Amino acid sequence: MLPPFLYATANEAPVYESILNNRASKLINKIQSGTYVTITAEEGDFYKVITAGPNGWMRKTDLADTMGIKIFYLDVGQGDGVLIEVGNLRILVDSGPSVNxxxxxxxxxxxxxxxxxxxxxxxxxxxxxxxxxxxxxxIAVLNDKRFTFGTVYHAGILKFAEKNNPYNTGLGDTIQHDGVEYLTKIFDNLLRTNEAAAFNRDIANFMDVVKKAAVENRLGKTKRLAAGDTAISKTIENKKFTIDILGPFTEKIGGRHRFIYWHDEGKTINGHSLVLKITFGARTFLFGGDLNTASELYLLQQYGNANPFMVDVAKSCHHGSSDFTEVFMQQVNPFATVISSGDNESFSHPRADAIGCAGKYARGNRPLVYSTELARSVSKSKILFGMINLRCNGNDIYMNQMKETNRPADMWDAYTLPRTV
Ligand SMILES: [Zn+2]
Structure with a gap:
């Protein structure tokens, strides 16, 4: 009996137009590892397949019933937006500033x-x-009734309207403890906050949308995460899949959790970003939000001699800004870095020193540095979604971006990362 569907195991797995006497002829398509195909017939060593591109025949040895993990680093403009699919799970890590x-x-x-x-x-x-x-x-995703959501995780710092903020920081009050300044307001369950009027307009809008989705039974819960938490721990396709939280840290002062305040609204919010370390099988991926110099040094100090930051692939912190430390980059030491930034912005992200250091502090002789703003893909002169694609079966990591071409058989600019150095 034919399997109804399978996934490509090889990366750039070839799809052929026809077969004759168990031999394939004319390459018409190449598909990424982990791509779903529908099986409609078999002949000898080949299956007939339906793909999103041209349909044809694939070698049975290029197909399997396991998908692995897929990470889609989407070009959302100036911002971060990542979709992850693994097993039956769908995960979003940020979603950019607008509708991309x-x-x-x-x-x-x-x-x-x-x-x-x-x-x-x-x-x-x-x-x-x-x-x-x-x-x-x-906001647009949460507002769309065709979507339902499990848990919304967040770091716990919200922004207030300036008129309610005596320090004019947008962050609410701060307190002093041993000469260090700390934020007083931390939010855990967003569904239980009743301070919408005090939030800035966009945050208030977001909170309304989250609450509305919960009332409509389309959203389960919200939860604040901090260093030491494990957000997800599962076995998927017989491999370990975990999301461990490496930051932000809170400090307990007077029996309550507090965030250190770095005398700047933006730096404090950025510096207390959720830092996610994702493990699938033997491979690891880091998502560090918008960490900056102060917060990187603070995190390194919290972990002392331990280095939990070393991973195979890292999303560059803060869109490739210059506000980073070499010592943190040395610890992350990835084979590949993905910088998520926009064309039309005034920060000049990614900055030249961030690109240079992403290469300098990487592992391997030929480190990869990706930029979502360069990952533009076109089809018949129409710009499609720019995307850096990561595929991993638990051992091998493939990274692919679409070439600016219409030919499916020559569509991918593809790399396989080293397993070790
Ligand atoms: Zn940002």
Whole structure:
């Protein structure tokens, strides 16, 4: 009996137009590892397949019933937006400042399911921190009744309207303890906050949308995460899948959790971003939000001699800003770095020193540095969704971006990362 569907195991797995006497002829398509294909027939060593591109025949040895993990680093403009699929789970890590993520989810990735009238469930949403370029794009996704959500995780610092803020920082009051300044307000369950009137307009809008989705039974719960938490721990395809939280740290003062305040609203919010370390099988991935110099040094100090930051692939912190430390980059020491930034912005992200150091402090002789703003893909002169694609079966990591071409058989600019150095 034919399997109804399978996944490509090889990266750039070839799809052929036809077969004759168990031999393939004419390469017409190449698909990424982990790509779903529908099986419609078999002949000898080949299956006939339906793909999102041209259909044809694939070698049975290039297909399997396991998908691995797929990480989609979407070009959301100036901001971060990442979709992760692993097993049956769908996970968002931030969603950029505007509608790119919603467009991508509804007009590309899940169009097939949505057209069939199915609701799409996002199991986990991580908001690294409450800056618009990370959370504001979620509003459109949360507002779309065709989507349901499990848990929304966040770092716990919200922004207030300036008129309610005596320190004019937008962060509410601070307290002093042993000569160090700390924030007084930390939020745990966003569904139970009743201070919407005091929040700035975008945050208030976000909170309303979260609460509305919960009232409509489309959203389960919200929860603040901090260093030491494990957000997800599962076995998927017989491999370990975990999301461990490496930051932010709180300090207990007077029996309550407090965040250190770095005398600057932006730096404090950025510096207390959720820092996610994702493990799938033997490989690891870091998402460090918008960490900066002060927070990197603070995190390194908290961990002392331990280095939990070393991973195979890192998303560059703060869109490739210059506000980073070499010592933190040395600890992360990835084979590949993905910088998520926009074309049309005034910060000049990614900065030249951030790009240089991403290469300098990487592992391997030929480290990879990606930029979402360069990952533009075109089709018949129309710009599609820019994307850095990561595929991993637990051992091998493939990174692919689309070439600016229309030929499916020559579509991928593909790399396989080293397993060790
Ligand atoms: Zn940002």
């Amino acid at each position: 993520m919603h467009n991508y989810l509804t007009k590309w990735q899940y169009t097939y399911l949505l057209n069939k009238g199915q609701q799409v469930h996002i199991d986990y949403v991580f908001v690294s921190h409450f800056d618009a370029d990370h959370y504001k794009g979620l």
